[in-house]
Amino acid sequence: MNKDEIPILFIGQCKSGSNTLFEKIAAVEGFVAGQVRRASYRARRELGDYYSNWPDEKINEKTRFLLDKTMIAPSIFDYRIGRFPEKNKMIYQIRDPYKTLKSQFLFAIAGETCWRVGREVRPIKKDRENYSFDDVCAVIEWNLEKVTHYQNINYILENHIFKRENILFTTLENMRTGEDLKRVEKFLEIKFADYDYPLTQEGIARYEKLQEYADWEGVFDSFSEKVNSRYVVREDYEKLSKIVGFDLVKMYNIT
Numbered sequence: 001m002n003k004d005e006i007p008i009l010f011i012g013q014c015k016s017g018s019n020t021l022f023e024k025i026a027a028v029e030g031f032v033a034g035q036v037r038r039a040s041y042r043a044r045r046e047l048g049d050y051y052s053n054w055p056d057e058k059i060n061e062k063t064r065f066l067l068d069k070t071m072i073a074p075s076i077f078d079y080r081i082g083r084f085p086e087k088n089k090m091i092y093q094i095r096d097p098y099k100t101l102k103s104q105f106l107f108a109i110a111g112e113t114c115w116r117v118g119r120e121v122r123p124i125k126k127d128r129e130n131y132s133f134d135d136v137c138a139v140i141e142w143n144l145e146k147v148t149h150y151q152n153i154n155y156i157l158e159n160h161i162f163k164r165e166n167i168l169f170t171t172l173e174n175m176r177t178g179e180d181l182k183r184v185e186k187f188l189e190i191k192f193a194d195y196d197y198p199l200t201q202e203g204i205a206r207y208e209k210l211q212e213y214a215d216w217e218g219v220f221d222s223f224s225e226k227v228n229s230r231y232v233v234r235e236d237y238e239k240l241s242k243i244v245g246f247d248l249v250k251m252y253n254i255t
Helices: 018-026 097-110 134-144 149-158 172-177 179-188 201-231 234-244
Strands: 008-012 032-033 064-068 087-096 112-119 121-122 167-171
Touching: 008 167, 018 032, 018 087, 018 201, 032 167, 064 201, 087 149, 087 172, 097 134, 097 201, 134 201, 149 234, 167 172, 167 179, 172 179
Parallel strands: 008 064, 008 087, 032 064, 087 167
Antiparallel strands: 112 121
């Protein structure tokens, strides 16, 4: 079978609990998961890099290819995806944006990653007593999508990359209750073995590491009001609410 003709399922977004969903769907017969994770971080590479990682013996006329989350960057939507908007599907997962920002900051600190100042990349400093608002923002921006949820979805719809009926919007909160897992089943015409929504093994390991940095929450909290007002734009969530079909502003109390 021609790999270019196999429907693709994307799962997003970053810090929304989508790893668990990815693993639950990947365990269902008929799905072949991409071996290269974090597609957006490699968006400049050809999607052929992902296709080349498929185990050929598992591919047949019923195969659906699964790519995971992170930023849905316009550059990743090359001609292969754009050719089959009627077949390709996307599950776009959303989480409380205020909790997302805090999680983004703490995981970056615990991971001891880097942040960018202009063209210069520096390791994250560890003297939390001297952290400023700009420091917190720099850490977040180094690890955060550069475009908003609304800009992502608007680009996808305006360029007819996915049909609106082929995008399912879910939330982490409703995944944990099992409500959205049932919606995923209907959307993909599959059946899960259960409706549990635990952390992945990777997530558990990262969470345990995070406990060592629990006192960094105070650093974020001290600037949270300014951080939230900078990155959570009510107007964007009002526009996105009209697309997804439920009131995100009310759900997350966006001011």
